[in-house]
Amino acid sequence: MTAVKTETVTEGGTGHPLLEVRDLHVTYGSGALAVPAVRGVDLRVDAGQKLGIAGESGCGKSTLALALLRLLPASATLRGEILLDGEDVLTMKWGRLRAVRWAGASIVFQGAMHSLNAVHRIGDQIAEPILLHRPSTPAAARRRAGELLEQVGLPAARAAAYPHELSGGQRQRVMIAMALACDPRLIIADEPTTALDVMIQAQILRLIERLVADQDLGLIMISHDLAVLSDTCDRLSVMYAGRVVEEGPARQVHENARHPYGSALSAAFPRIGDLSSRHAPRGLPGDPPDPAALPSGCTFHPRCPVALDSCATEDQELRHAGQDRRAACVLVEPGAVTASGPHGGAEESRSIS
Ligand SMILES: Nc1ncnc2c1ncn2[C@@H]1O[C@H](COP(=O)(O)OP(=O)(O)OP(=O)(O)O)[C@@H](O)[C@H]1O
Numbered sequence: 001m002t003a004v005k006t007e008t009v010t011e012g013g014t015g016h017p018l019l020e021v022r023d024l025h026v027t028y029g030s031g032a033l034a035v036p037a038v039r040g041v042d043l044r045v046d047a048g049q050k051l052g053i054a055g056e057s058g059c060g061k062s063t064l065a066l067a068l069l070r071l072l073p074a075s076a077t078l079r080g081e082i083l084l085d086g087e088d089v090l091t092m093k094w095g096r097l098r099a100v101r102w103a104g105a106s107i108v109f110q111g112a113m114h115s116l117n118a119v120h121r122i123g124d125q126i127a128e129p130i131l132l133h134r135p136s137t138p139a140a141a142r143r144r145a146g147e148l149l150e151q152v153g154l155p156a157a158r159a160a161a162y163p164h165e166l167s168g169g170q171r172q173r174v175m176i177a178m179a180l181a182c183d184p185r186l187i188i189a190d191e192p193t194t195a196l197d198v199m200i201q202a203q204i205l206r207l208i209e210r211l212v213a214d215q216d217l218g219l220i221m222i223s224h225d226l227a228v229l230s231d232t233c234d235r236l237s238v239m240y241a242g243r244v245v246e247e248g249p250a251r252q253v254h255e256n257a258r259h260p261y262g263s264a265l266s267a268a269f270p271r272i273g274d275l276s277s278r279h280a281p282r283g284l285p286g287d288p289p290d291p292a293a294l295p296s297g298c299t300f301h302p303r304c305p306v307a308l309d310s311c312a313t314e315d316q317e318l319r320h321a322g323q324d325r326r327a328a329c330v331l332v333e334p335g336a337v338t339a340s341g342p343h344g345g346a347e348e349s350r351s352i353s
């Protein structure tokens with residue numbers, strides 16, 4: 001048997017990537033009612049790196065995010081490995097897991113700005129995890145809450161406000177301050193800007209970018225909007241029906257996807273600053289599949305504009321699709337060279353559009 005040596009980047013002297021997910025499966029329920037929401041996902045995030053996860057509604061993005069910190073309901077079963085700084089979250093004891101949920105990694109939940117407690121001042125809500133997970137006094141925790149508010153662009157005096165006294169954008173800043181409260185090394189942001197108008201959305205995205213850069217954090221940002229992710233993140237993973245079907249450098253995936261689903265998703269969102277993409281055909285016929293009744297073969301084949309007959313029966317693994325890129329499509333030919341990419345340069349591997 002040949003041993004395969006995987007590349008490991010040393011982070012902060014620990015010898016591990018910040019997060020490494022290996023062959024993660026999540027299934028809700030069991031038996032005839034089983035919903036396989038995540039089906040064998042591999043991910044990796046290093047300190048200071050921003051990974052975007054894209055995909056249509058129901059493809060398993062939030063399930064994946066919640067699985068990373070074991071925040072799923074009891075009906076979910078998990079299989080695989082989630083290595084946070086080399087330590088497997090799936091086998092952690094409860095006490096260790098509680099500490100890791102704030103100090104190792106923290107989540108800004110989808111729609112979370114609506115879940116602040118209406119009857120408590122926001123300063124107290126930010127101070128609460130500090131008191132629980134850090135050696136701190138109430139006065140020191142309150143001071144820290146004020147500093148965190150300033151870090152996210154709100155005056156420390158707003159600590160005395162109740163959630164209803166803040167705008168949606170301000171409440172989302174509070175959620176980010178709360179996520180930073182115990183100095184996590186990884187932030188998982190699940191659709192952090194979806195409910196906000198475009199101006200506030202841009203402000204929040206720049207804020208997250210600045211915080212990640214200043215503190216050398218890892219970031220996983222989840223969105224259905226490939227344009228937002230490619231503008232914010234270094235790398236992109238595109239999910240379809242519970243699997244990653246394409247991954248690579250964010251801009252390359254957005255501007256020249258290798259997988260037909262990546263292309264369709266990309267066409268659905270105009271590229272920032274590219275007027276021609278605004279007039280390109282967009283949208284994808286059909287709906288994403290029901291995870292409880294997935295199509296055979298390549299799960300994308302019923303919607304794929306370039307499917308072959310064999311696609312209805314043959315499943316596709318992620319394969320090499322150019323430098324630092326992988327895609328799960330039979331049409332991806334590693335090593336082939338197309339005449340020009342979107343910027344006129346020769347590109348390795350076949351591009352499908
Ligand atoms: N608690 C649950 N019990 C059973 N099925 C669930 C549960 N939560 C999610 N699912 C199913 O798992 C699949 C993935 O859901 P998930 O919320 O992860 O998708 P998503 O990609 O985050 O979608 P969206 O973009 O709409 O937020 C969906 O089919 C969903 O119906």
Ligand code: SF4
Binds near residue numbers: 259260261304308331
């Ligand atoms: S494997 Fe076939 S159906 Fe799947 S994306 Fe590629 S061409 Fe389309």
Ligand SMILES: [Mg+2]
Binds near residue numbers: 190
């Ligand atoms: Mg979701």
